[in-house]
Amino acid sequence: MPEVASQSGCVSAMAKFIVLFLFSLLCACRAQVPLIMWTSDGYTLPTLEEPTAGEIVSGAKFESYLKSALTTSPHTVLLFLQAELSMDDFTAYGGVYGNKKDSVFVNLESALQASTTKVLPSLDWTAAESVEEIFQQQLGVPALSVVPSELGQLQLNTAEPSLLLIRLPYTTGAQSKELLRKNDETIGNVLTILQAQSVPYTAVYTGLKPSHVIQDETSMVWGLAGRSLLQAPLQADGKPPVAFNNTEGKPCILLWADQLKLRYDKGNVFDLALLTFNGSATLEGSFCNASVARLVLNYKNVLNFRSLQLIFSMRNSFFPVSARFWSVMEQVVLNYDGQTAIFNGSHDIYNPAEYSFHCQEVSTARNPLLVPRNKDDSATRWTVLFTDFQIQGFNVTGPFSYANDCASFFTPGIWMGLLTALLMVFILTYGLHMIMQLRTMDRFDDPKGPSISVPQNE
Structure with missing residues (x-):
């Protein structure tokens, strides 16, 4: 027993x-x-x-x-x-x-x-x-x-x-x-x-x-966009997001990115991420309320400029059709030594007000989400690339809220799969239709009896 x-x-x-x-x-x-x-x-x-x-x-x-x-x-x-x-x-x-x-x-x-x-x-x-x-x-x-x-x-x-x-x-x-x-x-x-x-x-x-954390396998190269997880965690290097606090001392704007790359007049590429997330960039000039959020990142001696400002302007608007508030990225502005470059946000940079916005790539290059306000403007001299970019300007209650991703649901791979499936269904339907049209003879020749006589009209 x-x-x-x-x-x-x-x-x-x-x-x-x-x-x-x-x-x-x-x-x-x-x-x-x-x-x-x-x-x-x-x-x-x-x-x-x-x-x-x-x-x-x-x-x-x-x-x-x-x-x-x-x-x-x-x-x-x-x-x-x-x-x-x-x-x-x-x-x-x-x-x-x-x-x-x-x-x-x-x-x-x-x-x-x-x-x-x-x-x-x-x-x-x-x-x-x-x-x-x-x-x-x-x-x-x-x-x-x-x-x-x-x-x-x-x-x-x-x-x-x-x-x-x-x-x-x-x-x-x-x-x-x-x-x-x-x-x-x-x-x-x-x-x-x-x-x-x-x-x-x-x-x-x-x-x-956790002792074992699954990391996202995302590519951080220029010109590559794709779908990723909809809430960006703290990456392996552990850098926290940039947080701007309101008058009550509570965070009202959050920003995180793996890379914040800038290039001026086809010169060298400079990544602002290190300066941004190690505390070197100041947030002087930032502002937030229930309808407007403005995050200002101030840098010194970057790209041969004595001072550089990277500004993200967002607006919280009510849309009657959807009966809800939406946060829209209106502009990304670069102020450098008294000059200004303004990029308008495309219609893809938006999210429900209670969510955050996430995109694997926000750039002025291929499939641009940032467009120079005027073709003759100084903004055309700049190339901007933000990778693994996530921002939230409204309804911040702690860490990032669930993110609205910029990647469309119907990606090229999904379209290829759907078209292939439709083609296979068409072939199957056509084959079944052909089989259903088959007809057998209604009379057969009996070898033990008289042969079938088929009269012919002369």
Whole structure:
């Protein structure tokens, strides 16, 4: 019987990790981390509606569940907070693909077998960053960072709530597997110490941010435009977007781009992105309200000009036909040493007012979205190229809102597929029509009887 129980526990743990693996395949979102919550033996967690495939659990939903969970579970909370954690760590090193002996989460699996467990395969990254604050608010006590080796010296009062924070490191590369094994040993040592002291606990294992983030494979060359994801994340270099604050100190204009290239009179190309996102460019002259947004980027000693201003002018207008407000990029202006170059935005630079605008390429070259106001204007001497460009001038509530992309839905590839499909349908229809027109003879010659006589009129 003990062997049967042991096999049943192993099968249960294996099933849990298979569920985690399946969720990892279904959840292809980037801003998410897994969260595992369990209690010591003898305690249970309240039921939680399982997240649907692809759902990212918000911080509010997790906080609501935590409020009910802490009413029945122990108030001594162990928060194992790893620097980075993703579902791929469990699927790659949790023994899902091969022998369970290869798993680096031996102690974690044992703890899950002996307790009730709640798994959130996809917790919103922003919620993961504030998970420590959520626990502090629910328990009403500050978090106490402890070193596992010193945990045995603490005298814990189980009658009072306590939040013990154990930080776990993480690194990518070949060392990640061994580091995860050491983190699992740390978890096992902490649980062993509390069990030796007969202290009931509620344990949580999660990460501050994902350890595996899918990056967009986008080309950043001149003259290439295409469709990309509709909300540009922080890129690998980690540069945040430019944010201009209103009089209340809240962001009202956001700008992000991978490249902001300018060329004057067929000279050298200069990329303003580095100066823009490292804080060298000032925002003096920028303005925003409910109907107008104007972002001014000021540079010094660029392209042999003492001063250069790059200005984005947007307007928020109500269109009765669609019965909603739309944000339109009216102009992009270059002021350089007392001269002005004005580019009018085409009809493709627009978005619903509550969204942001995103485009893989905004340029004055092929398929231009920026057009010189006058053909004889000084703007014709400039070449402008913005790649992976995203801007929002209205209804900013935090990071970029969902983006309206400039790429049309019916791309050349889609048109080719539709025309090919129509051609195949036509050929199939014609073939069926020909088959339906076939007719068999209504009379046949009987070899045993008299031959058929067909009279002929002379």
